[in-house]
Amino acid sequence: MTRRKAAFAITCLLLTAALCLLVARSVHLPGGLGEPQYIRELASRTGALNLVASIYLDGRLYDTIFELIVFSVAVLGVRFYLSERRPSHRPAPIPESHVVRASAEALFPFLLLLGIYLAAYGHLSPGGGFAGGTVAASGLMLCSIAIGADAVARRIHRPSLERLEWALPLTIISLAIVPVLLGRPPLAALFPPRGGGGIFSSGSILLYNLLIGIKVFIGSWVVVHGFIEHRGEI
Amino acid sequence: MRTALFVLLPVIASIALVQRRRVAALIGMGLLSFTLSATYALQNAPDVAMTEAAIGAALVTTIYVLAIRRTGRLIVVADEAPNLLARKGERLVGLEYEILEGFARELGLDLSIRFLPREAVEASLLAGEADLAAGGIVRSDDPRFRATAGYLATSLVRIGGGSRGPEPPYTGYFSELLESIREGKEITATLDLARFIEAMRSGLTGFELERLPGEREYAFLVSRKREGLHAKLEGYLRELRVGGKLDEMIRRNLR
Numbered sequence: 001m002t003r004r005k006a007a008f009a010i011t012c013l014l015l016t017a018a019l020c021l022l023v024a025r026s027v028h029l030p031g032g033l034g035e036p037q038y039i040r041e042l043a044s045r046t047g048a049l050n051l052v053a054s055i056y057l058d059g060r061l062y063d064t065i066f067e068l069i070v071f072s073v074a075v076l077g078v079r080f081y082l083s084e085r086r087p088s089h090r091p092a093p094i095p096e097s098h099v100v101r102a103s104a105e106a107l108f109p110f111l112l113l114l115g116i117y118l119a120a121y122g123h124l125s126p127g128g129g130f131a132g133g134t135v136a137a138s139g140l141m142l143c144s145i146a147i148g149a150d151a152v153a154r155r156i157h158r159p160s161l162e163r164l165e166w167a168l169p170l171t172i173i174s175l176a177i178v179p180v181l182l183g184r185p186p187l188a189a190l191f192p193p194r195g196g197g198g199i200f201s202s203g204s205i206l207l208y209n210l211l212i213g214i215k216v217f218i219g220s221w222v223v224v225h226g227f228i229e230h231r232g233e234i
Numbered sequence: 235m236r237t238a239l240f241v242l243l244p245v246i247a248s249i250a251l252v253q254r255r256r257v258a259a260l261i262g263m264g265l266l267s268f269t270l271s272a273t274y275a276l277q278n279a280p281d282v283a284m285t286e287a288a289i290g291a292a293l294v295t296t297i298y299v300l301a302i303r304r305t306g307r308l309i310v311v312a313d314e315a316p317n318l319l320a321r322k323g324e325r326l327v328g329l330e331y332e333i334l335e336g337f338a339r340e341l342g343l344d345l346s347i348r349f350l351p352r353e354a355v356e357a358s359l360l361a362g363e364a365d366l367a368a369g370g371i372v373r374s375d376d377p378r379f380r381a382t383a384g385y386l387a388t389s390l391v392r393i394g395g396g397s398r399g400p401e402p403p404y405t406g407y408f409s410e411l412l413e414s415i416r417e418g419k420e421i422t423a424t425l426d427l428a429r430f431i432e433a434m435r436s437g438l439t440g441f442e443l444e445r446l447p448g449e450r451e452y453a454f455l456v457s458r459k460r461e462g463l464h465a466k467l468e469g470y471l472r473e474l475r476v477g478g479k480l481d482e483m484i485r486r487n488l489r
Contacts, residue, residue, distance in 0.1 A: 009248065016244035021237065052281045118284070126280035134288040141296035149300065220293060224300070 047193030048123035048202035057123075057205045061176055068169045068212065075165065075219045082230040104146035111139030119213030123202040129209040133216025140221055149228045157225055165222050168215040172208065239273045254342045256306045260298050267291040308343040310334055311350050311358045312369030314408050316432035317488055318452070319347070319369045329487040330368050330454075333385065333480075337470045351406045359457055366454050366467070370428050373453035380464045384451020385471055386484060391430045392444045394422040412436045426452070 038059070039051060046054035056064045115136025122128030144152045191203040200206065246269055250262025267290030274283035312330075314320050319330040326347060338345035347368075350358055359367045360378060372388060373381050404411050404423040414421055415436045424446070425433060456464040474480040 013244050013248055016247075017241050020240040020243055023240070050281070126284050128281060128285075131281070131285045131288045134285070134293045138288065138292035138296055141293065141300060145296060145299055145303070224297065227301075 045193070046123075046202050046205060047196075048205050049197055050123050050125060050128075052126075053123040053128055053205055053209070054202070056128075057208045061208075064208075064212075065169075065173055065176060068172060068215065071216070071219060072166065072169050075222055078223050078226050079162075082226050085230045101146045104142045108139045108143050111142070112136050115139070115213065115217065119209045120199065120206065122209040123205040124197060124199070129212025130216055132209070132213040134220065136213070136217045137220035140217075141224065144224065149224060153225055153228055156221075161218055162222055165215065165218045168211055168218070172211050172215075175204075175207075236273070236276050239269055239276065242269055243273065254339065255344060256302045256342055257344060260295060260302065263298075264291050264295040267294070306344055307346045308334070308338040308341060308366070309364045310345065310347045310366045310368050311355050311364040312347060312367065313352045313355055314349060315370030315426075315428050316408075317428050327487075329386070329483055330370075330452075332483050332487065333471070333474065334366070334368060336474075337467060340470060341466065349407070352403060352408070353405050356455070359455060362457065362459070365460065365463060366456055368454050370426050371453060371455055372426050373451045376455075378458065379455040380458055380461070381453045381455055382464065382467050382471055384453045385475075385480060386452045388427040388450050388452050389448075390424050390426060390446040390450055392422075392424045392446060393430075393433070393438065393441050394420065408432075426450070428452075 039055075042054050042059050043051055046058045048054040048058075115132040115134075117132070118127035118135060119129045119132030122132065140152065140156075191207065193203040194201050243266070246262060246266045250259050250266055253259035253262055267286060271283045271287040271291065274280075274286055312319050315328070315330070317328055319326065319328045319334075321327075331347075334347070335345055348358075348364065349369075355367050355369065355371075356376075356379070358364050367379070370388075371381075372390065373384050403425070404421075408429055411421065411423060412433065415433055415438050418437075421441075454467060456467065471480070474483070
């Protein structure tokens with residue numbers, strides 16, 4: 001590396017570090033941001049202990065729906081652009097070491113359970129559908145590394161999964177919008193929050209979290225499966 | 235603690251950026267995600283921290299690992315060749331090993347060498363299971379492959395078999411041939427210089443030897459389909475030759 005390049009890299013590094021420090025200081029205003037009235041109202045309305053969940057699955061539910069649509073469009077984009085391609089040959093899977101295979105097989109059930117837990121308890125503790133679905137999908141990817149993505153696809157992939165991947169966001173959108181369009185109160189009113197910190201304490205948030213979790217799990221797999229089917233074993 | 239993490243973030247990002255090996259860069263990216271996740275957690279945002287850890291550190295990293303597993307390696311098939319590409323305890327040593335390791339590093343790939351019996355090396359390269367074939371291959375005009383320019387002069391020696399035309403080099407692993415020589419079995423084979431010297435050391439005596447005429451050279455073989463790789467390897471070998479590094483490597487390995 002020439003001296004000029006090194007000087008440039010160090011300057012960039014120092015500037016970024018300074019920027020990060022500035023951000024670190026500025027986000028910690030004395031006394032924080034305060035507690036606006038609507039947060040208190042939201043907390044009492046949803047009964048969720050995790051305020052973040054009550055914001056993104058109740059107060060800002062429509063933002064979340066658009067995020068889901070962005071995710072679905074990304075999955076659709078992968079399917080669409082890969083649909084024309086066919087692998088010229090199917091290369092043999094790369095053999096993985098026994099350590100990786102054994103650890104992946106041992107870890108997968110726990111990761112799946114952790115994913116379900118994170119999605120189901122998203123309104124009570126940190127987590128939620130997005131994090132839960134991703135954790136479970138990571139378990140599946142780990143298995144794909146260990147025993148080959150083709151082998152995993154043979155075991156779990158069904159064409160109906162891809163249809164389900166689209167049916168889930170449509171269900172979430174319908175649950176959120178259709179009652180309002182028909183002049184009725186939204187889903188929150190169908191499952192009134194009970195409060196008290198139990199799993200069914202916060203009405204519809206549990207249902208949304210579970211649906212989002214399943215959608216993210218299936219969506220992540222569909223993307224990887226698309227690559228396997230159209231580009232050959234990866 | 236928080237300040238330390240904030241300072242660490244750009245440092246880890248830069249370390250990840252300057253890595254030449256893809257796997258190392260990937261580990262750097264995963265580490266960055268973990269640090270970022272810890273930062274979020276310390277900023278009282280456990281939800282974001284968890285999502286960052288799940289997506290950035292776990293999901294994205296595993297998908298990248300899946301993607302670069304095949305492309306991130308330079309797969310070389312070879313039969314062992316003493317002083318060129320050979321095992322020494324747990325390590326691999328030799329002139330070709332040094333060249334291939336440098337070439338893989340230049341491409342940002344991990345070198346993966348598979349030892350195969352002599353006759354399986356070419357078949358494996360033809361089947362597209364490997365990128366390169368190495369291990370004391372004497373340059374020929376085989377139209378199925380693309381040979382690089384020779385990197386070292388050699389010659390062929392025929393062992394046994396009288397004056398009938400050149401025998402096929404040998405079958406199986408070279409180590410098996412050495413074993414037969416040590417056991418005093420009768421053999422007929424055509425060996426290149428590096429293997430011939432090793433065969434002499436193993437007690438090759440009482441055989442009819444004949445040096446085949448003609449100038450020969452060691453070279454690497456690349457599949458016909460991999461023109462880009464062939465050009466890059468030629469370029470790398472030229473660079474080594476011009477810079478005098480190749481002579482230095484030869485002196486170091488073939489004293």
